[in-house]
Amino acid sequence: MTDIYDRQIKVFGERAQKRLGNSLVLVLGCGALGNLVANNLTRAGVDLRIVDRDLVESSNLHRTLFRLEDEGRSKVEALDEILSKGSISDIEPVFEDFNRFTWKTITKDVDLIVDCLDSMSSRYLLNEVSVKQEIPFIHGSAIRGEGRIKFFDGKNECFMCLYPRVPEPGSLETCRGSGVLNYTTSVVSSIQSSMALNYLADFGVVNRDLVVVDLKEGRFKTIGVRRKEDCDVCQKQKFEIMEGKEDIIVEETCEGYNVVPKNASVDLKKISSTYNGNYNELFTSFAFSGRDIILFENGRMQVNADNAKEARSIYSKIVGL
Numbered sequence: 001m002t003d004i005y006d007r008q009i010k011v012f013g014e015r016a017q018k019r020l021g022n023s024l025v026l027v028l029g030c031g032a033l034g035n036l037v038a039n040n041l042t043r044a045g046v047d048l049r050i051v052d053r054d055l056v057e058s059s060n061l062h063r064t065l066f067r068l069e070d071e072g073r074s075k076v077e078a079l080d081e082i083l084s085k086g087s088i089s090d091i092e093p094v095f096e097d098f099n100r101f102t103w104k105t106i107t108k109d110v111d112l113i114v115d116c117l118d119s120m121s122s123r124y125l126l127n128e129v130s131v132k133q134e135i136p137f138i139h140g141s142a143i144r145g146e147g148r149i150k151f152f153d154g155k156n157e158c159f160m161c162l163y164p165r166v167p168e169p170g171s172l173e174t175c176r177g178s179g180v181l182n183y184t185t186s187v188v189s190s191i192q193s194s195m196a197l198n199y200l201a202d203f204g205v206v207n208r209d210l211v212v213v214d215l216k217e218g219r220f221k222t223i224g225v226r227r228k229e230d231c232d233v234c235q236k237q238k239f240e241i242m243e244g245k246e247d248i249i250v251e252e253t254c255e256g257y258n259v260v261p262k263n264a265s266v267d268l269k270k271i272s273s274t275y276n277g278n279y280n281e282l283f284t285s286f287a288f289s290g291r292d293i294i295l296f297e298n299g300r301m302q303v304n305a306d307n308a309k310e311a312r313s314i315y316s317k318i319v320g321l
């Protein structure tokens with residue numbers, strides 16, 4: 001057991017290894033990037049909180065550590081089980097949506113956040129949290145053979161300086177629509193891991209430029225990012241997403257729409273039997289008005305509606321809020 005970190009202590013040194021052992025990192029999103037980043041960090045001796053709201057699908061398998069038998073399980077539960085067999089660090093799995101009702105609990109006491117999210121709206125929220133709480137985060141995204149990585153320290157230029165306009169829902173490419181290759185997520189997650197470990201261990205350099213990789217063309221480049229003088233978040237300290245007032249969030253995702261109430265207690269078993277759903281302790285899934293619905297125990301609903309209004313209306317009919 002004592003030899004676990006031998007090869008990396010030869011590079012980092014004993015003191016850096018202690019720093020890693022005393023760190024808590026939040027891995028936000030447990031798709032391909034989250035799987036691979038969490039694998040690197042936990043095996044390097046870092047304690048983790050891993051957070052994801054989704055279930056394992058067979059289309060995840062080509063780029064993750066998940067196994068055929070994990071299909072339909074929560075991603076965090078399956079990943080925790082897999083990683084715990086190869087590491088002695090603590091892993092705290094949290095099956096939860098990251099939103100303005102949950103960010104405080106999810107980011108409590110973390111030293112660093114690794115952005116392995118798949119939704120831009122969650123990233124803008126993460127950016128607000130990073131700036132307000134001065135928690136650094138490492139952005140990563142991967143699509144086809146292309147990837148982008150950027151370290152934000154929470155005190156200087158922010159994600160909004162880099163991408164100042166919140167994109168229109170549906171205007172962005174997603175893995176689901178455009179596809180992604182496993183070597184892309186491997187490279188992006190490795191660069192994210194290198195930044196995380198260098199930062200935590202105070203080893204070498206943490207590149208603050210935007211790193212852009214195009215693995216189809218075999219090209220790598222770095223682009224300097226300046227702070228925007230009129231940035232709403234890091235300059236004007238406006239935290240519009242965090243401070244939103246509505247009690248229900250409706251946001252577009254790869255799967256359609258995600259409807260999240262601030263407070264809701266749903267009788268999952270009862271709703272499941274009303275709609276003839278497939279029930280387990282985490283969620284129930286069923287069809288309603290020709291739409292596929294997954295309703296979770298905390299009242300969150302995933303629905304493949306055409307637009308936000310329809311998603312909200314279906315939610316109201318089923319949950320009553």
Ligand SMILES: [Zn+2]
Binds near residue numbers: 228231234
């Ligand atoms: Zn900014």
